[in-house]
Amino acid sequence: MKQKSIPMYAEHANTSGFWTQWKEEHESFFRDVRLSFYLFSRSPLSLIGMVLVGAFFLIALIGPWIVPYPEDATGAVHMSQKLTAPGSQFWFGTDEMGRDVFTRVILGTRVSLKIGLIIICAAMGIGVPLGITAGYVGGWVNETIMRITDIFLAIPGLILALAIIGALGPGITNSMIALSLVWWPGYVRLVQGKTLSLKEESFIEAALSVGAGRARIIFLHILPNCTSPIIVKASMDMGMSILAAAGLGFIGVGAQPPAPEWGAMISIARNYLPNWWWYALFPGLAIFVTVLGFNLLGDGFRDILDPQSRGYYRE
Amino acid sequence: QTLEIRDGKKILVYGARQPAPNIDPSQYYDWSTRMLQQSLYDALLKYVDSPPKVIPWLATNWEASPDAKVWTFHLVKNAKFHNGDPLTAEAVKFSFERTLKIKKGPAWMLLDVLTPEGIKVVDDYTIQFTLNQPYAPFETVLPWWYIMNPKVVMAHEKDGDMGQEWMKDGDAGSGPFKKKRWEHGVLYELEAVADYWRGWENPNHIDGYIFKLIREASSQRIAIQKGECDIVEGISPEDFDLVAKMPGIYVSNDPGLTTFGIKMNNQKGYTKDINIRKAICYAFDYDSLIKIYNGNAILEDSPFPIGLKGHISLKDKIYRQDLQKAKEYMEKAGYPNGGFELEYVYVQGLEEERKMGLVLIDNLGKLGIKVKMVPLTWPNMVARGSKVDTSPDMIAIFATPVFNDPDVVAYQYHKNSWGKYYGTAHYNNPEVWKLTEQARVIADFDERMKYYEQIQNMILEDAPEVFGMQYNRRWAFRDYVKGFVFCPMRFTGEIDMYPIYIQK
Amino acid sequence: MKFLEVHELSKHFALKKGFLSRSKGTVKAVRSVSFQVEAGESYGIVGESGSGKTTLGRTILRLITPTSGKIFFNGVNLCELDPEMLRRLRRDMQMIFQDPHSALNPRKTIIKSVGEPLVIHEHMRGRALRQRVQDLMEIVGLKKEHMYRFPHELSGGQKQRVGIARALALNPKMLILDEPTSALDVSVQAQTLNFLEALQGKLALTYLFISHNLSVIRYVCDRVAVMYLGRIVEEAEVNELFDMPLHPYTRALLSSVPLPQARQPDTKILLEGDIPSPVNIPAGCCFHTRCSEKIGPICTTQEPEAVSFSSNHRVLCHLRR
Amino acid sequence: MKRYIIKRLLLIFLTLFGLITVVFLISRVAPGDPARLAAGPDATEEMVEVMRKEFGLDRPLIVQYLSYFKGLASGNLGRSIRTRHNVIDDLVQFFPATFELTVFSLLLAVVLAIPLGVLCAVYRDRFLDHAARVFSVSGMALPMFWLALMLQLFLALKFDFLPLGGRLGLLTEPPTKITHLYLVDSLLTGNWAVFKDALRHILLPAFVLCFPALASIIRVNRAEMLEVLSRDFIVSARAHGISKIRTIGQYALKNALIPTMTMIGLRYGWMLGGTILVETVFDWPGIGLYAVQSAVYSDFQPIIGVTLLIGINFMVANLIIDLIYGILDPRVRYE
Amino acid sequence: MNTEPSILEVKDLKIHFDTFEGTAQVLDGCSFTLGRGDTLGLVGETGCGKSITAKAILGLLPVPPTRIVSGEIRFHSRDLLDLSEKDLEKIRGNQIAMIFQDPMTYLNPVFSIENQMIDVIRGHARHANKTVSRGAAREKAISLLNAVNIPNPRQRIGDFPHEFSGGMRQRVLIAMALAGDPEILIADEPTTALDVTIQAQILRLIGELVERFRHSVLLISHDLGVVAAVCRRIAVMYAGNIVELTTIERIFENPAHPYTRGLLRSIPNLARRKENLVGITGSIPDFIEPPRGCRFHPRCAHRMDVCQKVKPVLADIESEHRVACFLYESSWPSASRPEERIKPLP
Numbered sequence A: 001m002k003q004k005s006i007p008m009y010a011e012h013a014n015t016s017g018f019w020t021q022w023k024e025e026h027e028s029f030f031r032d033v034r035l036s037f038y039l040f041s042r043s044p045l046s047l048i049g050m051v052l053v054g055a056f057f058l059i060a061l062i063g064p065w066i067v068p069y070p071e072d073a074t075g076a077v078h079m080s081q082k083l084t085a086p087g088s089q090f091w092f093g094t095d096e097m098g099r100d101v102f103t104r105v106i107l108g109t110r111v112s113l114k115i116g117l118i119i120i121c122a123a124m125g126i127g128v129p130l131g132i133t134a135g136y137v138g139g140w141v142n143e144t145i146m147r148i149t150d151i152f153l154a155i156p157g158l159i160l161a162l163a164i165i166g167a168l169g170p171g172i173t174n175s176m177i178a179l180s181l182v183w184w185p186g187y188v189r190l191v192q193g194k195t196l197s198l199k200e201e202s203f204i205e206a207a208l209s210v211g212a213g214r215a216r217i218i219f220l221h222i223l224p225n226c227t228s229p230i231i232v233k234a235s236m237d238m239g240m241s242i243l244a245a246a247g248l249g250f251i252g253v254g255a256q257p258p259a260p261e262w263g264a265m266i267s268i269a270r271n272y273l274p275n276w277w278w279y280a281l282f283p284g285l286a287i288f289v290t291v292l293g294f295n296l297l298g299d300g301f302r303d304i305l306d307p308q309s310r311g312y313y314r315e
Numbered sequence B: 001q002t003l004e005i006r007d008g009k010k011i012l013v014y015g016a017r018q019p020a021p022n023i024d025p026s027q028y029y030d031w032s033t034r035m036l037q038q039s040l041y042d043a044l045l046k047y048v049d050s051p052p053k054v055i056p057w058l059a060t061n062w063e064a065s066p067d068a069k070v071w072t073f074h075l076v077k078n079a080k081f082h083n084g085d086p087l088t089a090e091a092v093k094f095s096f097e098r099t100l101k102i103k104k105g106p107a108w109m110l111l112d113v114l115t116p117e118g119i120k121v122v123d124d125y126t127i128q129f130t131l132n133q134p135y136a137p138f139e140t141v142l143p144w145w146y147i148m149n150p151k152v153v154m155a156h157e158k159d160g161d162m163g164q165e166w167m168k169d170g171d172a173g174s175g176p177f178k179k180k181r182w183e184h185g186v187l188y189e190l191e192a193v194a195d196y197w198r199g200w201e202n203p204n205h206i207d208g209y210i211f212k213l214i215r216e217a218s219s220q221r222i223a224i225q226k227g228e229c230d231i232v233e234g235i236s237p238e239d240f241d242l243v244a245k246m247p248g249i250y251v252s253n254d255p256g257l258t259t260f261g262i263k264m265n266n267q268k269g270y271t272k273d274i275n276i277r278k279a280i281c282y283a284f285d286y287d288s289l290i291k292i293y294n295g296n297a298i299l300e301d302s303p304f305p306i307g308l309k310g311h312i313s314l315k316d317k318i319y320r321q322d323l324q325k326a327k328e329y330m331e332k333a334g335y336p337n338g339g340f341e342l343e344y345v346y347v348q349g350l351e352e353e354r355k356m357g358l359v360l361i362d363n364l365g366k367l368g369i370k371v372k373m374v375p376l377t378w379p380n381m382v383a384r385g386s387k388v389d390t391s392p393d394m395i396a397i398f399a400t401p402v403f404n405d406p407d408v409v410a411y412q413y414h415k416n417s418w419g420k421y422y423g424t425a426h427y428n429n430p431e432v433w434k435l436t437e438q439a440r441v442i443a444d445f446d447e448r449m450k451y452y453e454q455i456q457n458m459i460l461e462d463a464p465e466v467f468g469m470q471y472n473r474r475w476a477f478r479d480y481v482k483g484f485v486f487c488p489m490r491f492t493g494e495i496d497m498y499p500i501y502i503q504k
Numbered sequence C: 001m002k003f004l005e006v007h008e009l010s011k012h013f014a015l016k017k018g019f020l021s022r023s024k025g026t027v028k029a030v031r032s033v034s035f036q037v038e039a040g041e042s043y044g045i046v047g048e049s050g051s052g053k054t055t056l057g058r059t060i061l062r063l064i065t066p067t068s069g070k071i072f073f074n075g076v077n078l079c080e081l082d083p084e085m086l087r088r089l090r091r092d093m094q095m096i097f098q099d100p101h102s103a104l105n106p107r108k109t110i111i112k113s114v115g116e117p118l119v120i121h122e123h124m125r126g127r128a129l130r131q132r133v134q135d136l137m138e139i140v141g142l143k144k145e146h147m148y149r150f151p152h153e154l155s156g157g158q159k160q161r162v163g164i165a166r167a168l169a170l171n172p173k174m175l176i177l178d179e180p181t182s183a184l185d186v187s188v189q190a191q192t193l194n195f196l197e198a199l200q201g202k203l204a205l206t207y208l209f210i211s212h213n214l215s216v217i218r219y220v221c222d223r224v225a226v227m228y229l230g231r232i233v234e235e236a237e238v239n240e241l242f243d244m245p246l247h248p249y250t251r252a253l254l255s256s257v258p259l260p261q262a263r264q265p266d267t268k269i270l271l272e273g274d275i276p277s278p279v280n281i282p283a284g285c286c287f288h289t290r291c292s293e294k295i296g297p298i299c300t301t302q303e304p305e306a307v308s309f310s311s312n313h314r315v316l317c318h319l320r321r
Numbered sequence D: 001m002k003r004y005i006i007k008r009l010l011l012i013f014l015t016l017f018g019l020i021t022v023v024f025l026i027s028r029v030a031p032g033d034p035a036r037l038a039a040g041p042d043a044t045e046e047m048v049e050v051m052r053k054e055f056g057l058d059r060p061l062i063v064q065y066l067s068y069f070k071g072l073a074s075g076n077l078g079r080s081i082r083t084r085h086n087v088i089d090d091l092v093q094f095f096p097a098t099f100e101l102t103v104f105s106l107l108l109a110v111v112l113a114i115p116l117g118v119l120c121a122v123y124r125d126r127f128l129d130h131a132a133r134v135f136s137v138s139g140m141a142l143p144m145f146w147l148a149l150m151l152q153l154f155l156a157l158k159f160d161f162l163p164l165g166g167r168l169g170l171l172t173e174p175p176t177k178i179t180h181l182y183l184v185d186s187l188l189t190g191n192w193a194v195f196k197d198a199l200r201h202i203l204l205p206a207f208v209l210c211f212p213a214l215a216s217i218i219r220v221n222r223a224e225m226l227e228v229l230s231r232d233f234i235v236s237a238r239a240h241g242i243s244k245i246r247t248i249g250q251y252a253l254k255n256a257l258i259p260t261m262t263m264i265g266l267r268y269g270w271m272l273g274g275t276i277l278v279e280t281v282f283d284w285p286g287i288g289l290y291a292v293q294s295a296v297y298s299d300f301q302p303i304i305g306v307t308l309l310i311g312i313n314f315m316v317a318n319l320i321i322d323l324i325y326g327i328l329d330p331r332v333r334y335e
Numbered sequence E: 001m002n003t004e005p006s007i008l009e010v011k012d013l014k015i016h017f018d019t020f021e022g023t024a025q026v027l028d029g030c031s032f033t034l035g036r037g038d039t040l041g042l043v044g045e046t047g048c049g050k051s052i053t054a055k056a057i058l059g060l061l062p063v064p065p066t067r068i069v070s071g072e073i074r075f076h077s078r079d080l081l082d083l084s085e086k087d088l089e090k091i092r093g094n095q096i097a098m099i100f101q102d103p104m105t106y107l108n109p110v111f112s113i114e115n116q117m118i119d120v121i122r123g124h125a126r127h128a129n130k131t132v133s134r135g136a137a138r139e140k141a142i143s144l145l146n147a148v149n150i151p152n153p154r155q156r157i158g159d160f161p162h163e164f165s166g167g168m169r170q171r172v173l174i175a176m177a178l179a180g181d182p183e184i185l186i187a188d189e190p191t192t193a194l195d196v197t198i199q200a201q202i203l204r205l206i207g208e209l210v211e212r213f214r215h216s217v218l219l220i221s222h223d224l225g226v227v228a229a230v231c232r233r234i235a236v237m238y239a240g241n242i243v244e245l246t247t248i249e250r251i252f253e254n255p256a257h258p259y260t261r262g263l264l265r266s267i268p269n270l271a272r273r274k275e276n277l278v279g280i281t282g283s284i285p286d287f288i289e290p291p292r293g294c295r296f297h298p299r300c301a302h303r304m305d306v307c308q309k310v311k312p313v314l315a316d317i318e319s320e321h322r323v324a325c326f327l328y329e330s331s332w333p334s335a336s337r338p339e340e341r342i343k344p345l346p
């Protein structure tokens, strides 16, 4: 009798070693991963996103070893070669202090990576527990959490971030704090909504009826089912938070010199437009490409992780 | 592309980066405000020319008692306010009293030496000030005290505020221009008073001007280039060189009195040690200051700005980059290899101060000192600098002497200035303080000068700060704008629009 | 005392109350329901959708707290137990859910889902756990290889069996089966019903079998209760109910079912209109709005009381008084 | 319905109350001394005291907080240190500019995005769809301020095509103030020259501001259209012989507009946030610029004021969107 | 054979879907005919391709991913598969109408019933090159609603779908289907989402309408009882193939195909006392890699070697009884040689 088309397993003798056993147990998981990869690879845009993000991480990792003038990102100045046009010596030209723009743009990946990771982690760290609590406990706890969330959602993030920075003072740390503080409500909303709908699913009820406790339900049933939307959102937000931080840098309240942050570079480069166009052009392109990468990746993730669209492919 | 002519009138556009939120002469002054005040109001005296001198304006002549305590001014007889009221000694008395009572804006200049009781109207056109104590620089202060029309001001008084609320945007002046269109945050338009009491020297004088806010230096440049503005201030040094070469544009480029220095905390931390301070002074690359301004700056050669009355050149003693010496001082201080970090605080958004910081990072790095750049908003920076404990190791300060007298600068090093923005070094040398106090009450200038020579030498020796440079005041003009006369005794971007005329 | 006794059980839901707003009424999902189940018996509950069958099942299992009433399970009143005790008692009483797909956590492999009760209550892990789950899988007729799959890799019938395996893990005495076959195809349904029957014999289980499919109820159950708008309107031994229905609703229900045979019976009782909303339950006999055998104003004003017809046949109708 | 609106407004007030509290708390973290700033660089201690009193900074925090609410009731939002004006007056002056800009660019976005979204969904996986998708992902990734600079560089500088910034030309007198929106006022007064000038000035900033919104509305609308087009009632409409154009343009679009509206409401808020960047680049005299300058100056009353104003705006916009929902979707009940 | 001339003829219809996991060969040569005034029931388990068949007739399948591989659908001797979208629009609703499974999802939630019905009515008129005013269309809509026993149609016509109960919605859908006075009515599981008591009402309604208007009906259901209640003939579908096609009487008295037999033995009968259910082992095959030969062979108790290699054809075993199974000689494809005939397994 042949079952569905799911590949048949080789019959395992009981003598099979730990390794075969392990492989057998995780076969489904790997099949799932393989399918995800397959779906992912079918979408050229997602692949581009993957490549861009991969390159971004790689550059952030090895940046200091591949740039021609690493000291230019940490404070060296060469007044005699300021504002040199792009050429063989300085691929992207130099800036107003004679520093190599290429070096600074490349090393800017580290700053952006740091910004993005910290903001997203902080926002998730605040938002996910609150969201699960609100959704799972319900009642006045839910009301309180959601009303506070509403307060933060009542104004556009950038404005609130600006207000917070106005108080804390400019600087990269402060702008990361500010952006984290405005970023978490999105996660509360997402996770709370997801938790509410998961709570209605009968597998939660089933777990309850076999005697699972609260912690077990939250950590083993609800949380794992929230991960897909969280991953999708996080990868989108990674780009968006880099963009927002660059915006703050541009206004002049974000990253401070000599940190090679792209937004801050553009903010200064702005004074040198249009004659010294390269100074503003390249950091802007860097932001664009990075954010684009994360957005495409997020899109790709959505396509493969979102059970709804997944269902569409599967049926 | 060229001058804006509207209804046959010559309207000039002045592109500026700083708004003028409050033009009440008793409440507020900074350069943009002062520029509008200069147009709307008259003062007893006026600064012109370079080096600056005080010329009679509303006052035709004046005399001081030998001890510099009693000052008598004789007014012109034909001066009248914009509404036609004659400008009399009563108005002068009112104006001085108002500023002193409100205690805002320029009040500080005279608060210590003059009380309302000391102002006496001798007759309609004579007024006498009796000071609490001798104060030699008195006359140099007066160009900043504008005369307002008491009737207009008091007509708008509300809850005993002496018309403060109204005067923010109000015009109670007698000056060559009057208020026309006020769009806060965008532009202010003024129109010439056709029958100005002093008359107009040139028949081609302008019929009005628009003070247009253009916040970005690069936009300023574009504006003058495209002819959207006729005069702009504050273009970046790089752009300035480009603009200077453009057809149809000429520039003015003269040293101002504003000094840039990096004040070090003399009371706390590493910089308490004079050796460290000297090491920093020797390590600093002064040439880069000039380079930052593309050559449009001069280095200070004394604690007092070049061009200020009482300045002497200490060319041989002033610190210049000398790494050898710097290292020696580091050794003396006990840090031959550095190994510590200093904070450099500067005003958020001030391009030049930022660049100096980058230069500092580079220079002090050679001594093994790390520099952390901390941009702060102006009030936060002042707040930090106001106490010895919180005052940063290094703080970037542009300081402009408000009137042409050595006391202005000398007093910045006095204990009474601690906590003010120019006193963030918390300079501590009681001897200098004593000399300053003695010098300001002497009437005879040559006598005073001896003190100031000593003061300058002593301050330099103590190295309380990195003595930097004086940058040039830079304006770009369309070539049909004529009549501009440079006077360093104006703050930063302001020019006197009265003598400006148009010639094609 | 019987194995399971339900006394005057009611469950009302307050309709969603938002911030700053008043409640918009209550859904009376279950209203004064009483019945008893003997050990080893299959007790069926039928009714149209929305009649409160699932709610009744969930309330008995104390997954939701009843509004009023008592539930005695093996002589213990479930409504008075503290949560810890309840958790322990739940081992004896398990539920199979209506939709086999959503009853399994999509992120967990079958072994994890089936093993969960064992981990919680028996603290099993490793080889022992795997062995036990494998045994359970065998009981429900699944293969060892299915253990490591995700739910979406199984067919509906297989998923339903997994649900049963999980319920059996703790050796319960009673199973509440909430429409266990309504999501399945007839051919699979037949397999499942047979299997359930065999299981009951083998493990001496008591079934509370909820369904809207009358044929299935007749096939599986010993005694049947018919629910309408939250109340049990008729209860009888299965053959008696199907052969001699007394309540007009039951009769209409029975005659509504299209039979899989060439000749359909000519006498069909057609009910008018729809089942009323459980928020506004009609006064008097709740069935009077659709009843074709009304006997007068009493039906619209007075709520009927249960009439016992024979020892095993109760009906809630004025007509039978 | 009325009850619903009242309830929502109440909720808005409560949220604003929370918002004020949050921002007020934040504002008092600032280490600076606003009074000293207001008094000017050379002021004596005595003069600083005068200012401190004038700005009410000498009172304890809680008193300041409570009196803020008292002031709020009478429309007083405190006073800006930087502009020396009452915040409320500044807001009244600057907000119309921002409002004009955001609404104009939102309209621009909606008018462009919805037909595009529909076309993409209908011509799924064709060239137009791919192009629009690439456009919309990149649209959201473009740093707005950078785009603004680059467009300024090309459209305004290189080709002298559009003005660099500002709301009107220098010598253009603003139209008679009726709504304070120059485009509307100039139309109302029939002042074509001013209208043209205002339009020329608003185009570039509005385009930049609407860019991300355009991208995301296209995206949402396309996705929703696809989703709706695959729904059963579309199949049934077609099975009943209703023509394809009608099915798409009417039956599907109305359904797809419902989630799209949410995005539009959200985007309105984001645009208000984006004005911070766009107004800075284009020297647009609105509250975004006002907020940035105040923040850079640590001038907090205006920041609180702007935050409140934008908060109210955003929430009222969402309320309006929710009411539009009711028009689009009969299932929505307001209770 | 059917004495009435057939108006709809589905011949060897093969429909594939391109999915990410491969091509799903859903319909695999499905054939049947429908005569004038005929009532044909199409039964089969979930996912066997019933709805696909119905949608294919009306040309409602989304073009990617659907691929119509071969076959024809003759309606009055025109092949519907060759028609343009415009021509199809004229046929849909006008000549062939459809009723759907879940009335909630098949009514547009944001338009009132009035709007939707008027659109349909005026659309039909337009296809017939007539114009109908809104008022007239509204009157017609009301009379249609009346015909499907909706109480107070004049008041209720302005309501939105969510304001109706499930049974009412289904009546509305039926009314809409009747709007064009179609020749053929395709009902795709019209009662699955409804309760039995409501189902009985709807089935009664359909029965009455058919009697009154003499439509030809294709009723799709997975419930043999439902089909038995309405139809005269029945087609049993398994995994994309029609395996048996005959009259209602015959199917219950003398089911021929092993699948049909299994199906019948799986259904508990309400009217009878407990008897043993047998069921069919295994489950419905995957469409991406369907079993070769007869698609039922992996579950068949009578499978022979040939079943795994060759596909049986649907052929008469007696009049009005067609079966596709190698147990019956007529199902052997003419090409295959007699040597391949192997004895059935016991």
Ligand SMILES: Nc1ncnc2c1ncn2[C@@H]1O[C@H](COP(=O)(O)OP(=O)(O)OP(=O)(O)O)[C@@H](O)[C@H]1O
Residues within 6 Å of the ligand: C013, C014, C015, C027, C028, C029, C047, C048, C049, C050, C051, C052, C053, C054, C055, C056, C212, C278
């Ligand atoms: N958590 C809840 N909150 C509010 N109402 C509820 C809740 N759960 C169920 N109900 C309502 O209670 C009534 C009875 O629901 P229940 O699910 O018990 O019906 P059922 O007989 O199981 O129906 P079905 O055959 O459709 O499963 C329904 O009207 C339902 O809407």
Ligand SMILES: Nc1ncnc2c1ncn2[C@@H]1O[C@H](COP(=O)(O)OP(=O)(O)OP(=O)(O)O)[C@@H](O)[C@H]1O
Residues within 6 Å of the ligand: A315, E017, E018, E019, E024, E026, E044, E045, E046, E047, E048, E049, E050, E051, E052, E053, E065, E222, E287
């Ligand atoms: N767009 C599609 N892409 C891929 N496969 C599809 C698509 N639509 C339908 N199918 C497949 O075609 C098969 C037949 O579907 P169909 O809807 O005809 O089933 P059905 O017999 O109507 O079942 P039910 O009784 O559940 O309505 C199913 O297996 C389904 O998975």
Ligand SMILES: [Mg+2]
Residues within 6 Å of the ligand: C053, C054, C055, C098, C178
């Ligand atoms: Mg239920």
Ligand SMILES: [Mg+2]
Residues within 6 Å of the ligand: E050, E051, E052, E101, E188, E189
């Ligand atoms: Mg179907």
